[in-house]
Amino acid sequence: MLVFLNGQLVPEQWAMVSVxxxxxxxxxxxxxxxxxxxxxxxRWEQHFQRLEDGARFLGITVPFSLEELRRFAGLLxxxxxxxxxxxxxxxxxxVGPRGYSPKGADTPFMAMxxxxxxxxxxxRPPRWRVITSSVRIAAxxxxxxxxxxxxxxxxxxxxxxxxASAEEALLVDTNGHVVEAxxxxxxxxxxxxxxxxxxxxxxxxxxxxVVMEICGILGVELREVAVTPEGLRQTDGVFLSxxxxxxxxxxxxxxxxxxxxxxxxxxxxKYWELAQKEAG
Amino acid sequence: MLVFLNGQLVPEQWAMVSVxxxxxxxxxxxxxxxxxxxxxxxRWEQHFQRLEDGARFLGITVPFSLEELRRFAGLLxxxxxxxxxxxxxxxxxxVGPRGYSPKGADTPFMAMxxxxxxxxxxxRPPRWRVITSSVRIAAxxxxxxxxxxxxxxxxxxxxxxxxASAEEALLVDTNGHVVEAxxxxxxxxxxxxxxxxxxxxxxxxxxxxVVMEICGILGVELREVAVTPEGLRQTDGVFLSxxxxxxxxxxxxxxxxxxxxxxxxxxxxKYWELAQKEAG
Numbered sequence: 001m002l003v004f005l006n007g008q009l010v011p012e013q014w015a016m017v018s019v020x021x022x023x024x025x026x027x028x029x030x031x032x033x034x035x036x037x038x039x040x041x042x043r044w045e046q047h048f049q050r051l052e053d054g055a056r057f058l059g060i061t062v063p064f065s066l067e068e069l070r071r072f073a074g075l076l077x078x079x080x081x082x083x084x085x086x087x088x089x090x091x092x093x094x095v096g097p098r099g100y101s102p103k104g105a106d107t108p109f110m111a112m113x114x115x116x117x118x119x120x121x122x123x124r125p126p127r128w129r130v131i132t133s134s135v136r137i138a139a140x141x142x143x144x145x146x147x148x149x150x151x152x153x154x155x156x157x158x159x160x161x162x163x164a165s166a167e168e169a170l171l172v173d174t175n176g177h178v179v180e181a182x183x184x185x186x187x188x189x190x191x192x193x194x195x196x197x198x199x200x201x202x203x204x205x206x207x208x209x210v211v212m213e214i215c216g217i218l219g220v221e222l223r224e225v226a227v228t229p230e231g232l233r234q235t236d237g238v239f240l241s242x243x244x245x246x247x248x249x250x251x252x253x254x255x256x257x258x259x260x261x262x263x264x265x266x267x268x269x270k271y272w273e274l275a276q277k278e279a280g
Numbered sequence: 281m282l283v284f285l286n287g288q289l290v291p292e293q294w295a296m297v298s299v300x301x302x303x304x305x306x307x308x309x310x311x312x313x314x315x316x317x318x319x320x321x322x323r324w325e326q327h328f329q330r331l332e333d334g335a336r337f338l339g340i341t342v343p344f345s346l347e348e349l350r351r352f353a354g355l356l357x358x359x360x361x362x363x364x365x366x367x368x369x370x371x372x373x374x375v376g377p378r379g380y381s382p383k384g385a386d387t388p389f390m391a392m393x394x395x396x397x398x399x400x401x402x403x404r405p406p407r408w409r410v411i412t413s414s415v416r417i418a419a420x421x422x423x424x425x426x427x428x429x430x431x432x433x434x435x436x437x438x439x440x441x442x443x444a445s446a447e448e449a450l451l452v453d454t455n456g457h458v459v460e461a462x463x464x465x466x467x468x469x470x471x472x473x474x475x476x477x478x479x480x481x482x483x484x485x486x487x488x489x490v491v492m493e494i495c496g497i498l499g500v501e502l503r504e505v506a507v508t509p510e511g512l513r514q515t516d517g518v519f520l521s522x523x524x525x526x527x528x529x530x531x532x533x534x535x536x537x538x539x540x541x542x543x544x545x546x547x548x549x550k551y552w553e554l555a556q557k558e559a560g
Binding site: 016019020021027029092098103111113148149152155156158183 | 283285295296297298299300301303304305306307308309311338339366368370372378379380381382383391393395415416417418419420421423428429430431432433434435436437438439441442453454462463
């Protein structure tokens, strides 16, 4: 397996970073995970845009242009012969003087790697058991809007899900609202309306935006509104959006069965039709 | 410069970690920074205890015992001839399967490195300008009690301090209380009483505990009580505790001069006397 490292493709075992890199010391970096279909990363522009937005917020310079990175990603996919995979892009601030101040850390570090994608059937979206995590996220904190390398709240949430034999964990903010899941975004259905928490204070996934696009195409009404864990149990169906599979249905939340909802399969199928079409 | 890496001393340029290490991917790890005086790390047991507490919370196994690590730290100090320095201990969960779940990541990665300590005069503790950061920390979140490698809130706070030509930045929680500073703990004086925020929701520094010990020795009354940024400006003096220098006086907060306070120098001198005494 070859890995992209700062402008070169290197064998996996040479894909190393200094222990003084601020990515390792402090999680001082960002990443993106994209689905690769037919050799083409899905929604490349949107993922790159989010990476650039995060880098601007953190004051890190992205050392390659959208086109350069896209070319390297293509080469990586070709050399590894992985046209159907997940692509991870990692950016860290690099090595700098000791301490939290980012001053003087001017050589960002960038890596891209490919990972196996699990096969699945869009006509049968994954059916997940979900718990509410004990971790609390600061409400409306701008930092949470970027895909940073500070993922301990998500890791603790996932470990809690593992311990409960669940597949995902919901994250609640300090106002008591469910804002997202550890590695997916939250949707639910009320009568004919598809709902999702309002932006701000959580990571707005590219897949979340695509699901909303599809709702628009299908003429399904969308609403952004706050929700509590208790409120979710009363709805007409809950689902999650994530780049690896599009959508996953939540069938169980904290010990309660959730209502089945036919629109989830419809969205799953449409998502894959769109993804396949864009992959050419 | 030699660096301790998983049981060996290696030259600095070989001190590398895989880009697939969860420390680099997600900040999935912990660290400690200790002052080394006369070749001896100050308050080794307390720092190691905090590392172990954090590792237990995150479900990471510390791969060396207190005594093993102490012996390696001694060797590192001796080989690098740095008896007066800062020692950084880094622990990460290591490499595992893709995704946030810690399941299957069972080979933790550990490093120790020495860094130059700036000389200073304990009779003249540093006089710092301080700002209140815009970052909000989730109130009473247990995760914040450990010295994890998720430090972006602190990095953003320090960048804001840099931009304001200040030396430190205070962190406020979602209840509006000042809980700590980016890399130091908060104290203030009201009449004859030394105050500090109550534990829970922030990192209780080893130096904070030592300052409290010294207050006990001096017969100074201590109180743990919540405070707002506005409240801090009305006090009889503000100071910070941090391992590199013991205490630093805050002379300016968000544009306001703070009251000078003679007990700060007294604590600084006593802190260094204690540290020198324990270093033998």
